[in-house]
Amino acid sequence: MYFRVAPLAAILLSSIAELSTALPQESSPPPPLCHYILRSSNSCGGGSPYQSQVNNWDFSFSIVDAKDHKKKRFTKILPNDLKPWEFSISREDYKGPHNMWVRGQLWRGDYHWNLCRISFDEGEYIEGKREKVDIDSGIVSVVTSKCVVEYEC
Numbered sequence: 001m002y003f004r005v006a007p008l009a010a011i012l013l014s015s016i017a018e019l020s021t022a023l024p025q026e027s028s029p030p031p032p033l034c035h036y037i038l039r040s041s042n043s044c045g046g047g048s049p050y051q052s053q054v055n056n057w058d059f060s061f062s063i064v065d066a067k068d069h070k071k072k073r074f075t076k077i078l079p080n081d082l083k084p085w086e087f088s089i090s091r092e093d094y095k096g097p098h099n100m101w102v103r104g105q106l107w108r109g110d111y112h113w114n115l116c117r118i119s120f121d122e123g124e125y126i127e128g129k130r131e132k133v134d135i136d137s138g139i140v141s142v143v144t145s146k147c148v149v150e151y152e153c
Helices: 005-022
Strands: 033-044 055-065 072-078 085-089 100-107 112-120 125-127 134-136 141-152
Touching: 033 100, 033 112, 055 085, 055 100, 072 085, 112 141, 125 141
Parallel strands: none
Antiparallel strands: 033 055, 033 141, 055 072, 085 100, 100 112, 112 125, 134 141
16 A cells, blocks of 8 residues: 555644643643731730830731732831721732722620721722631730731732
């Protein structure tokens, strides 16, 4: 049996081309995740007259890598008042991929965040996950409360 090589090669090449387009394209890995954290900390005093006067509140917003919690990308100290916080953070502020609008409010009576949400790039707000209140009792007690939104970095 005698075959011509050129027509056979053309058929094989066209078959290979069709098969390669049918294969799934290699997908790029998903972007890394970050934790966008609203945090409150209250230091309140103990038994002595001086200690009983201690009642300090600190509020902050930070962006931390989800895998490596020690790698902070951005921190913003928030004013110490009872008003709900509403602020924007631009890509340039933290050298990241998103513009954000953050809304938060802490209920100081029980240290829980009753408002915690973030909008990325003018999209819908993503509701944060409220974490358990952490109480470190000592001479001066420290109560820490967090609300976390997990989203791509």
